[in-house]
Amino acid sequence: MRHLQYQHLECSLQRDPKGGPPRIVLEITYEFAKSYFGVTQGNTFIIPETLYDPSLILRPHEFLLGILFDDDAFHAPGIKSMEDLRRLWPENGRQHTERRRIIRDQPISSAILSKQYKTFGEITGFPNLYTHSNRYGGGTILNQSSVVSDAQQNLIMKHANIRTFLKHYLPLRIGTDIQALMRGLEPDSAMMRAVTRMGRWIDTRRPRELTDHQKASVEEIAELQDAIRKRDMFSCKLQQTYKRRRKDKAKLEKLKRNVINTRNRLLYDPRKRVREGFDSSQAVKDIERQLAKGAVAYDDQTKEMLRVRENMLPAADLSLRKVDDMADFWLSGSRVEAKK
Structure with missing residues (x-):
């Protein structure tokens, strides 16, 4: 595409x-x-x-x-x-x-478009968005659709046969509510779709750039310092030369590009580590902040569900209480067994 x-x-x-x-x-x-x-x-x-x-x-x-x-x-x-x-x-x-x-x-070149696509993902809060990720999601939707046959799926995906999908696409994440199927319950398709799509990982707070201190630390790496030294030495040599040849100018441009490429490559690894480490560290901060408040900040939809439950008929509310009591009974029994 x-x-x-x-x-x-x-x-x-x-x-x-x-x-x-x-x-x-x-x-x-x-x-x-x-x-x-x-x-x-x-x-x-x-x-x-x-x-x-x-x-x-x-x-x-x-x-x-x-x-x-x-x-x-x-x-x-x-x-x-x-x-x-x-x-x-x-x-x-x-x-x-x-x-x-x-x-x-x-x-537009594929490399430029891929970079812009990744930047778009960072702006919208995706942890790692790349062009082929849409193909994984689209292939899963096609495979689960009752109106798309295996032949149509292979034609759209440009696969020789369905085994390509089974080998490279399906094992990524099982989007079937196995627990509900095994227990004879109605699968929660909406929830399974929610936890297997890319939007699950969206967080616009995830940092996109390194701090000034982190960027400055990269400048001290020997590999980058060596590239800068070669560029500056050759630049000084050209300034002292009366006649500059075309190949010398080309070499200087190559050394300049090497400095830029080396710096970007060295910045990539710490930037990747910062973004990958954000989710776990920020989750702890969010949990501690919410626990410190002493109350849960429900959204409007959750508040409405709780309001409906409070206004239920006595029989319906009693059945829910029985379920809650049953859960407490089994949990207490599990705790006793655990202590033993």
């Missing part, structure tokens, strides 16, 4: 079969595969506009159309915003109206 260009994107207005205003439909033709497969026949993915989407920042229409508007990517010069698209309508009984795209000669 990092190789996609405007030539792979189609935007059109489609009549809504349920009535109402036309809906914006995006179609992405994916023509790339893994290197040892080579380029295969492209798959076209149809993305109809979702009118009521809980997430605006991850909504593909807002993201892709925002890029198209910003780059003036429509042939029709009058299309500058979403309001302009809303004013259009398929005429003369036609089902759709195409909005052709333009082709850019120099697409």
Whole structure:
């Protein structure tokens, strides 16, 4: 997906079969595969506009159309915003109206896009977001869907057979409520989905940069000092030379880049350790802060659930109390056995 260009994107207005205003439909033709497969026949993915989407920042229409508007990517010069698209309508009984795209000669590189994607993840609070993580999550959703066959899944994922998914994707995390299934209970699918998705680890407090003291400590590392010394010595040598050759200038630029690359590489490891160590250390701080308050700060949804329980009928409340008493009984028995 990092190789996609405007030539792979189609935007059109489609009549809504349920009535109402036309809906914006995006179609992405994916023509790339893994290197040892080579380029295969492209798959076209149809993305109809979702009118009521809980997430605006991850909504593909807002993201892709925002890029198209910003780059003036429509042939029709009058299309500058979403309001302009809303004013259009398929005429003369036609089902759709195409909005052709333009082709850019120099697409953004995969390395730059991957770095921007990772930075986006850090801003939104993800611990480690990379482009392939979406493929893991998407593959799991496809595999669990009852409307997608194994053949369709392999076609979308560009897998030779389903064993590739079983070997490399499924073992990452089991998203099935095994306990409920074994006990004959209804699986808590919503909770299992919540604890296996990437959003579980979001925390915008997670540090993105090192402190000034931490950055200064990197400057004292011998490897970086050696790179700086070589750069400065060669720079002084060139300043004393009357005639500078082209290859000397190229060598100086290479030494400068080596200093920058070495510094960035040495900053990467401590920055990674700080981010990885944040979750456990911050969890202890949060727990101690909440315990010190002496009360639980429930959110609005939890408060409403507690209010409903307080207003239950006596019979229903009695049954809950019996469950609580039963739990206390078993816990007390476990404590006795533990003491023995």
